[in-house]
Amino acid sequence: MNAFAIALDSIWRHRLRSVLTALGVVIGVFAVVTLTSLGASVRSYVQGQFAHVGATIVTVSPANPGSGAKKHPRFAGAPGGAPSTLTLADAQAIAAAPHAPIQRVSAVADIPLTVGTTPGASSGVALSGVQAPFFKIEQIPFLHGRFDGSGVVLGYGAAHTLFPHVANAMGRSVYVGTHAFTVVGLLKKGSGIAALQSNREVFLPIGTGLKLAGLSTVAEIVVQANSTQNVGAAATAINRVMTARHPSKNFSITKESQLLSTVTSTVSTITTFLAGLAAISLLVGGIGIMNIMLVTVTERFREIGIRKAMGARDGDILVQFVAESVLLALLGGAVGVGLSAIASSIVAHLAGFPGGLTVSAVVLALVFSILVGGVFGVLPAMRAARLMPVDALRTE
């Protein structure tokens, strides 16, 4: 007998109409909740990836002198960039910097030579020259063996490409150009953005690699600070060492944390923008509710008249009809949240990151749909409440 019981009864009586009316809100809430939840999932996934790799990494990469451009070496890649003037000696100098909060240093070079299981064959697998600390810095664990400077280490994917039917490729031979190397280490399959590349690579000692390829410069130098708090101090120390060695400043220093904040804020901006667009459909849903509520009020003039003759105050009638539109919007919102839970878990599953709805998105969407129902229900409800009982009863 209370306002919500009356509202439920009325909604149930006009089931098809109620479903169609609520559909606008269902779609609006679904879009808002799904987009914000997926945005949050992507953001926390990215953050998790960086936390895994370690926000302690500082990368030194080549740059045009004085350009000062901050490049993201992992994504902006060296090809087409400034010609490298970084050398192994630079890496040694950084490692030897006095009192710097630096834990590990490794130079990294792309070695433009073919890799295969027979002399001169090409398997399409990339070859990198690195130093032993590289695997600790990038947190790629070994499945077998270790990087001892004598042979090559295979990434998980590269091992399967080179030796598709071999369970354990330890001790086998790999040809870099025409030079044979023994496999002395196998890497575990890494997960996440950073590991995608190392999975597909073959690693050999950087000195050997540079010599074979006839190179004297390296692509980048990766440095690990001894703690996340000291990343800034490490970057400063590296800058001091490097400026002394390269007065023209033809290098750039990038902290992983900068990259993290850039990606995170980009994802946030896109999420907010999309959710804003989705909110417009919620607005349209609200207008649909108002439309139907105006029809409902007209249809129920007689009921309103009877209720007013029986002592219902204007406020009682107002509450009754606002309750109906709020309930309609809330039911739509609840269905929308349900659909969105299904959709975002499916998307998350397919994309391979943790899914689930964010509580804040659900609460926000439900509060918003109550608001939509309330705001767009008030006008029709006021029309009902202000009817004079005689006028309402005259409609037969």
Place this chain on the structure above:
Amino acid sequence: MSQVQPAASSAPVISATRLTKIYGQGEVQVTALDGVSLEIPRGQMVALMGPSGSGKSTLMQVLGLLDRPTAGTYLLNGQDLSRVSSRTMAELRGRRIAFVFQSIHLLPRLSALHNVELPMVYARVPAAERRQRATDALNRVGVGALVHRMPNQLSGGQAQRVAIARAVAPGPDLLLADEPTGALDRASGREVLGVFQDLNQSMGLTIVMVTHDPLVGRHAERIIEMEDGRFIRDYAVSGSERLWAHQEVSA
């Protein structure tokens, strides 16, 4: 409710002076009530008669606080209701003033019992008391066995009795009935008039009913005849003229 004091028992239930109701504006103005004055003492059963368009229904709506008069004063139990807020009007409707309509007007989605409880819901009567009073009222008008029926499962006479129970359950000072037998067959109409006479005699309920049927009118103790928004006759029904519904049934 604060503007309305408890009833002064000596005052007439209705005391109206020069009530006027004008519909429309300018050229199309219609004077439905042309300055009628009226006094109805407590416990009287009055029939308001006249052809359609005579203003009897308009007077009923004004007396029932369903509509406001254009001019004039209206006292219910000595309290002036001419200038009260629409909220106060709403609070008096269904509590101090109850209605029975020609088209019965039960809410189709509610059971007989819930229909009877409706005015008390709006009066914020506690649920247990509400249920008790509704059940009592339904028993008194002889439909106590039909409490859980829906309106579409009731005959016209039964439905109108439920509507009467709905009107009297809150204990009103005044019962207004607009053509209460108009939609019913003769036998059902007589039953309804019997219920009115019973409520009037046993509880002292003041009843004003509108009718165009002289036979129905003779069930009241006083008849007011209207034409063109004015009273043209106002007389008591003599003892020998008066009809008693229960005797007609037995006769």
